[in-house]
Amino acid sequence: MKCIDVLPGVKIADNGRISIMFGCPPEIIKTLQVLDISFPDYIVIPDTIYKYGVVQNSTEFPLYYFVFELQNCFKKKLGIIGDLESVSNNIELLKLTLMGPSLDNYREIGSNRFYNQLYKEARYLSLKNEDGEECAIKDFVDTYVFDDNGTIQIEDITIKHENDNVYSINGIEIDINFYEPQRPPYTLRTNYTPNVPFKFGVDILGGGSGFTPRQPCSALLLNYNSEFMLIDCVPYLDHSLNARGISKQQVGALFLSHIHDDHCNMYPLLEMNDRVKFLGTKEIYWMALRKLALQTNGNPEYFDSFFDFVELEPYKENDFYGMSIIPHYTVHSIPTIGATFKMKDREIIKRLCFVGDNKSLENIAQMVDEGIVSEKKYQYLERVYSRRFDILFPDGGMGLLHGDPVDSLNSKSDSVVFMHLEKLPAKFDATFSLAQVGKRYNLIESNQHMYHAFTVQTIQLIQQAFPNISYNWITAIMNDVRFIGYNIDDIILKQGEERRGAIYIILSGRCRVKQHDGEILKEIALKEVGDFIGEMAIIKNNDHRTASVVAETPVILCQFDEKLFYHFLEENNLVESTKNMWIQRSELDTFLPFSDFSDSLNEEISRASVRRKIEPGFVIIREGDNSTSFYIVVKGLFSVEIDGEKINVLKKGDIFGEFGSISELMRTATVTSLEESIVLEIPKNEINRIIESTPALNFFIHRLLKKRADSINWTKNKK
Secondary structure, three states: EEEEEEEEOEEEEEEEOEEEEOEEOOOOOHHHHHOOOOOOEEEEEOOOOOOEEOOOOOOOOHHHHHHHOOOOOOOOOOEEEEHHHHHHHHHHHHHHHHOOHHHHHHHHHHHOOOOOHHHHHHHOOOOOOOOOOOOOOHHHHEEEEEOOOOOEOOEEEEEEEEEOOOEEEEEEEOOOOOOOOOOOOOOOOOOOOOOOOOEEEEEEEEOOOOOOOOEOOEEEEEEEHHHHHHHHOOHHHHHHHHOOOHHHHHEEEEEEOOOOOEEEEOHHHOOOOEEEEEEEHHHHHHHHHHHHHHHHHHOOHHHHHHEEEEEEEOOOOEEEOOOOEEEOOOOOOOOEEEEEEEEEEOOOEEEEEOOOOOOOOOHHHHHOOOOOHHHHHHHHHHHHHHHOOOOOOOOOOOOOOOOOOOHHHHOOEEEEEEEOOOEEEEEEHHOOOOOOOOOEEEEEEEEHHOOOOOHHHHHHHHHHOOOOHHHHHHHHHHOEEEEEEEEEOOOHHHHOOOOOOEEEEEEEEEEEEEOOOOEEEEEEEOOOOOOOOOHHHHHHHOOOOOEEEEOOOOOOEEEEHHHHHHHHHHHOOOOHHHHHHHHHHHHHHHOOOOOOOOHHHHHHHHHOOOOEEEEEOOOEEEOOOOOOOOOEEOOEEEEEEEEEEEEEEEEOOOOOOOHHOOOOOOOOOOOEEOEEEEEEEHHHHHHHHHHHHOHHHHHHHHHHHHHHHHHHHHHHHHO
């Protein structure tokens, strides 16, 4: 039995007859192709099903590859291994993404005149056996669940679940715990200089399919009024955006065409500072929430709290902050939409059309003849391919479920840019273009608009940091601002240099804060959109910079006068509170999960908290009480007891009190300090306000509540 290291968190065990892959992040097929590693017979779903912004149970495209590309359909089945909950949810997810909603699902979603048609098309396009009967997931997949002893037997191979993400095969250890981010297998063509957003235009995040090894999947980043909307959500979203010089926190909206894995990897949106607006139809929103829940062993209703759903009415103009969106349904294996996006430039209307995954017109015409697709729907799609747009983004993937470049030969559009395609057929090279990562298409550009947009953004960020700032102070600060761009790897501030009278707010991109202690260089913080740079030097009256700030991506900063900023703090009696907030934020930055949160979130937590010194032996929470505060351990140790039995010791970085403050339950345990300690105490109303508005903290607390509840139930059942 040989063990192959594929990438962090993924290993393959192979004895020459059977191969078993442990871990399954997105784009794993592409990684295996690039590394020339044979596809496995079995996939083990790990215990850690999401890490570093990436889910680890993405079996959807591996199944498609196994069944269709390797032509195993009706010959052999893909084996999926794991615990009962993960395997059951994974099978439900495969069923949803392969077959779409059932009639019962549609009734649950609500009434809609399009649902019968969508269901009818999906049944027609579903995979059939030789008797013409629709296949079920069990026809393609065999499932294996670890028994009570953590063991599975496959032929002469014994797989033992030894510990979290640790397994053994016939006594050989397979450890897939990992401590560095996974990376996509393709090049993202990183920008080195800042991209100023357009008033209306697009950046290409990818143009390939789920099977093209050296191309990211198809998605666009729509620029509208200097805001950003994702059109589909690619795997490794953070990497894709950072390559364009965009921080994930700059994305305010998502238009989702459908939930296939090459278009819908929404987990990173759970780690946002602000709720994202989800634009789509009801059934696609329902499917997206259900997919998130099945991927994370969660609850669909819970994930509704992470998004502001903007329902789009198909074939109608839907206004979205001055932009018109006209969605249309395509013909695909599950419900899928595309849309036309329109904005006005003085008296001229600019139009961009994203077709969405769609069968070829020839195939759709055949479905019309068979009574599957309506003539009206076919005519609409035919007009999409033939009318004039400033840019048309059609599906050129060909094959059973995708479009044919021939469909666009009669297009009157100024530019036709194909998606879902690795390479254009030679006969179209001088006719059409490919959606290649890093390309930009500008429909409306205005320098005056850009300056106005940056000004508005800066004002919003200052007001977010200082909610009670007066109009006079906003005017004074903004009177002398400059907007500055830095290239990737540029040094913005240098450790040891004198202050130069300026502080900054990040408007676009990400920076790293690094500090040299005389022996080694340490990375001490990540700065993103909305974070201040250099403000504490003047607050603490340091003449020299105590750390360096380096542009991790291309960045755009707003620079303003530090003395004026300090005068604002003085006049409003904010110097000490800002200094204390900075100290508490700096403490939070030193441990998980807060070191993964943005400065702006940690600042909000710091402002809402009271720092308390706790003497040894003090009972801060008593089991059965109705107290409601939420606590973060900054220093010291605390004992946790249930029914007099010690079950845990809390240390620096741990959180407690969440049941009383968030779940509105009586205290489930007694928490006692073991030594002199320091905590940050946050009132119930404040922590709930922050959680409700911040997906990143919301999701962390959700996971913590589930873990603590499981632990409490296990302790009580043991008795």
